[in-house]
Amino acid sequence: MALSGIEIFKYLPKTNCGKCKFPTCLAFAMKLAVKQASLDQCPDVSPESKAKLSDASAPPIRLITIGTGENAVSVGEETIMFRHEKTFYHTPGIAVVISDKSSADEIKQKVDKTVKAAVERVGQHLKVDLIAIENESGDPQKFAEAVKLITGLTSLPLILKSDKIDSLKSALPFLNGKKPLIWAANETNYHDFAQAAKENGCSLAVYEPDLNKLSDLVEKITALGVKDLVLDPGALKAKDIIEKFTIIRRSAIKKAFKPFGYPVMSFFHKSGDSMMEVMLASVAISKYGSIIGLSSAEMWKVLPLFALRQNIYTDPQKPMKVEQKIYKIGDPDKNSPLMITTNFSLTYFLVAGEIENSKVSAWLAVQDSEGLSVMTAWAAGKFSAGSIANFINTIKAAELVNHKKLIIPGYVSVLSGSLQEKLPDWNIIVGPREANAIPVFFKNEWK
Amino acid sequence: MPFTLPKETYSGKINEVKIGSIDIGGENTLPFLSFEGTVAKKPIVALEVQDVVPQDWPEALTKIYGKVMKDPVVWAKFCETELKADAICLRLAGTHPDKENRSVKEAADVVAKVSSSISVPLILLGCNHAEKDTELINPCASACAKPSIIGKAQEKNFKTFAAAAQAFNHYLIALSDLDINLAKQLNILLSQSGFPKEKIIMDTMSSALGYGLEYTYSVIERCKLAALHQNDNMMQMPIVNDIGPEAWKAKEAKADIAEWGDTEKRGILWEAVTGITFLTAGGNFLIMRHPEAMKLVKQTVNQMI
Numbered sequence: 001m002a003l004s005g006i007e008i009f010k011y012l013p014k015t016n017c018g019k020c021k022f023p024t025c026l027a028f029a030m031k032l033a034v035k036q037a038s039l040d041q042c043p044d045v046s047p048e049s050k051a052k053l054s055d056a057s058a059p060p061i062r063l064i065t066i067g068t069g070e071n072a073v074s075v076g077e078e079t080i081m082f083r084h085e086k087t088f089y090h091t092p093g094i095a096v097v098i099s100d101k102s103s104a105d106e107i108k109q110k111v112d113k114t115v116k117a118a119v120e121r122v123g124q125h126l127k128v129d130l131i132a133i134e135n136e137s138g139d140p141q142k143f144a145e146a147v148k149l150i151t152g153l154t155s156l157p158l159i160l161k162s163d164k165i166d167s168l169k170s171a172l173p174f175l176n177g178k179k180p181l182i183w184a185a186n187e188t189n190y191h192d193f194a195q196a197a198k199e200n201g202c203s204l205a206v207y208e209p210d211l212n213k214l215s216d217l218v219e220k221i222t223a224l225g226v227k228d229l230v231l232d233p234g235a236l237k238a239k240d241i242i243e244k245f246t247i248i249r250r251s252a253i254k255k256a257f258k259p260f261g262y263p264v265m266s267f268f269h270k271s272g273d274s275m276m277e278v279m280l281a282s283v284a285i286s287k288y289g290s291i292i293g294l295s296s297a298e299m300w301k302v303l304p305l306f307a308l309r310q311n312i313y314t315d316p317q318k319p320m321k322v323e324q325k326i327y328k329i330g331d332p333d334k335n336s337p338l339m340i341t342t343n344f345s346l347t348y349f350l351v352a353g354e355i356e357n358s359k360v361s362a363w364l365a366v367q368d369s370e371g372l373s374v375m376t377a378w379a380a381g382k383f384s385a386g387s388i389a390n391f392i393n394t395i396k397a398a399e400l401v402n403h404k405k406l407i408i409p410g411y412v413s414v415l416s417g418s419l420q421e422k423l424p425d426w427n428i429i430v431g432p433r434e435a436n437a438i439p440v441f442f443k444n445e446w447k
Numbered sequence: 448m449p450f451t452l453p454k455e456t457y458s459g460k461i462n463e464v465k466i467g468s469i470d471i472g473g474e475n476t477l478p479f480l481s482f483e484g485t486v487a488k489k490p491i492v493a494l495e496v497q498d499v500v501p502q503d504w505p506e507a508l509t510k511i512y513g514k515v516m517k518d519p520v521v522w523a524k525f526c527e528t529e530l531k532a533d534a535i536c537l538r539l540a541g542t543h544p545d546k547e548n549r550s551v552k553e554a555a556d557v558v559a560k561v562s563s564s565i566s567v568p569l570i571l572l573g574c575n576h577a578e579k580d581t582e583l584i585n586p587c588a589s590a591c592a593k594p595s596i597i598g599k600a601q602e603k604n605f606k607t608f609a610a611a612a613q614a615f616n617h618y619l620i621a622l623s624d625l626d627i628n629l630a631k632q633l634n635i636l637l638s639q640s641g642f643p644k645e646k647i648i649m650d651t652m653s654s655a656l657g658y659g660l661e662y663t664y665s666v667i668e669r670c671k672l673a674a675l676h677q678n679d680n681m682m683q684m685p686i687v688n689d690i691g692p693e694a695w696k697a698k699e700a701k702a703d704i705a706e707w708g709d710t711e712k713r714g715i716l717w718e719a720v721t722g723i724t725f726l727t728a729g730g731n732f733l734i735m736r737h738p739e740a741m742k743l744v745k746q747t748v749n750q751m752i
């Protein structure tokens with residue numbers, strides 16, 4: 001729970017000594033409250049106060065990092081219930097489950113497919129983030145072999161999916177320092193599992209469908225000194241996903257209920273039907289899920305989930321935008337087409353992507369429209385004949401091309417007349433409405 | 448620390464809309480939170496039919512409707528009996544001045560025929576050209592065989608729509624531009640013109656997965672919060688999401704790109720995920736195109752209620 005400046009002030013030495021570089025303790029407290037200063041700046045705050053303050057100012061949902069290096073996945077540390085209140089910060093990790101019953105060849109193929117399930121979208125690289133190795137065989141030996149094989153194939157962070165301590169112990173030596181997530185401690189195994197997680201510096205999932213029991217179990221496990229937890233309340237049906245995830249999130253954020261102050265997860269790989277699996281995973285993505293397990297990573301399956309995750313986790317306060325300038329797509333010269341669009345990232349990347357598809361090099365002039373799409377910007381008066389003409393003149397587009405043709409988006413064809421008046425030396429051409437028609441447009445109409 | 452259910456109490460309630468076999472809304476909780484209140488009646492799905500053969504529908508759709516598309520009556524019957532849609536949405540796309548610019552008379556004829564041939568409720572939509580819709584709506588509203596849902600009334604033409612809906616005892620879909628204040632304002636304008644607020648269904652405008660979905664998502668959530676927490680009776684209308692045109696415009700839904708995997712499944716999921724996401728935000732009612740996408744949504748909803 002966030003503390004107010006006044007509440008923080010109570011714990012400071014109140015000497016106004018100035019060592020923190022603020023004139024008074026109160027001024028420092030005010031800065032702390034808005035996170036513009038760090039408690040370390042005061043050398044005199046007592047250890048007890050420090051503990052109280054860091055406890056009270058700890059995020060309501062703990063940040064959990066799985067894996068190491070550039071592929072590490074961090075989830076949690078969310079602060080709100082609804083994305084419009086501020087933003088959701090840590091995009092959920094998507095995991096693919098691989099069974100240790102599979103043959104070495106099958107495992108290799110599945111890992112390969114999983115690693116390749118990636119796409120560039122709106123300037124972001126979207127991919128499957130984790131691999132979960134499931135001890136379906138129940139055999140510690142087999143589990144260890146599968147783990148060993150997979151660590152040799154990919155550096156994606158791993159989830160060790162077994163509730164048997166023997167299996168866990170035989171696999172962990174292959175993951176030294178790699179910080180996998182262990183799935184999962186339950187009512188019967190938690191002593192051993194907590195111990196193993198602690199010794200190996202791993203995060204630990206806690207599995208328990210009954211929320212009362214889950215909260216007890218979490219307290220028992222934290223009492224054993226394990227802090228990095230992920231909660232799996234066994235939400236396999238849409239109703240449980242929404243209800244249990246909401247209850248856990250709300251308890252953490254609104255009631256500061258510590259046992260539920262962790263990210264939540266669910267595995268949907270046993271849904272039976274791949275299409276339903278995607279539906280359930282979608283519900284989990286919009287409703288607070290932080291780790292989502294799938295049975296496989298076909299692109300038609302993960303693409304909608306990637307897009308949903310990207311949408312739900314964009315910052316509602318600032319539309320993603322690109323810089324205003326003329327972008328070179330391919331290797332354009334003086335005869336290449338010149339097109340204009342707005343600086344909403346989505347718009348830019350769609351148009352740039354389709355120009356690339358067309359294999360025609362082109363100049364893409366991107367006008368600042370405060371991050372609004374073509375029609376929105378037009379409706380808001382941020383993409384008008386005046387602003388376009390102004391932009392074309394200031395960037396000296398006339399020096400780039402010698403054909404003096406400017407292609408405008410089809411959706412703003414209404415602008416062509418007034419734009420022609422404002423840019424009399426230019427020939428205004430109305431392009432297609434949808435970007436995906438650009439390749440055909442170049443083929444048929446760009447001579 | 449003992450765990451207690453973090454229940455919230457809501458002072459407001461969403462209006463219930465009952466028309467023929469449709470019964471939606473009525474919830475006094477955020478979507479599907481049955482542990483703290485009465486969950487909505489099951490959200491329903493209408494399938495879309497058009498008065499002309501759509502030119503821009505991808506193969507995933509023409510494969511299913513190819514044979515029935517030429518005749519809206521046959522098409523509507525097919526959706527009702529074969530595909531088991533909860534309702535039929537007739538979109539008068541052919542009347543758009545940029546398309547076939549079909550006449551008001553032609554449109555009203557189609558409405559009369561479709562409306563009398565189906566037994567599930569009809570949702571009648573214009574072509575989303577404010578002026579043309581204004582011309583169409585009264586004759587078409589009068590051509591409906593029974594009380595239906597008509598739309599979409601916008602700020603520019605709400606008076607005509609309200610009058611037509613009232614004259615023929617229809618519900619009204621009120622469309623606003625992705626903004627909670629505009630949505631509320633339109634509801635107020637409609638109420639002030641004498642239209643009963645209980646007969647309004649809000650369309651806060653839908654965008655597709657990957658193409659602005661988050662805007663629609665948050666507007667729906669904010670509407671529901673205002674309706675339930677603040678008991679704002681100008682926000683308590685059930686919400687409809689007309690997702691077909693947006694979802695099937697997305698490149699991911701229809702482009703044959705080998706690296707993206709099976710185009711048909713991808714398209715179905717694009718529409719289904721768009722739909723279920725709006726329902727989890729608080730939508731009460733979807734207008735969709737693909738029967739498999741509809742089934743997926745329904746299967747998921749059945750798990751929630």
Ligand code: B12
Pocket residue numbers: 319339340341342344346347350351371372373374375376377378379380407408409410411431432433434435436438624625626629652653654658659662693
């Ligand atoms: C999300 C959205 C918003 C978001 C803003 C999102 C953003 N960053 O722009 C919000 C909620 C803020 C918003 C606000 C408004 N919106 Co708005 N919004 C939309 C919505 C649903 C999607 C827009 C979108 O993101 N599209 C995706 C992008 C990628 O599309 P795009 O930029 O057009 O690019 C495509 C093509 O144009 C083409 N293309 C782009 N550049 C080029 C260049 C060339 C050369 C070529 C050939 C092609 C090409 O390629 C792209 C892919 O095909 C649309 C409806 C719709 N489905 O389109 C309404 C829409 C654009 N909005 C509209 C309106 C009216 C408004 C408001 C004025 C209403 C209001 N609430 O006051 C405000 C204005 C904002 C302001 N600041 O004042 C109207 C515009 C009406 C019109 N054309 O007459 C629309 C069409 C809705 C409607 N009524 O039908 N909106």
Ligand code: SF4
Pocket residue numbers: 012013014015016017018019020021022023024025026028041042043044045
């Ligand atoms: S350093 Fe500590 S004691 Fe000194 S003014 Fe700052 S907060 Fe107060």
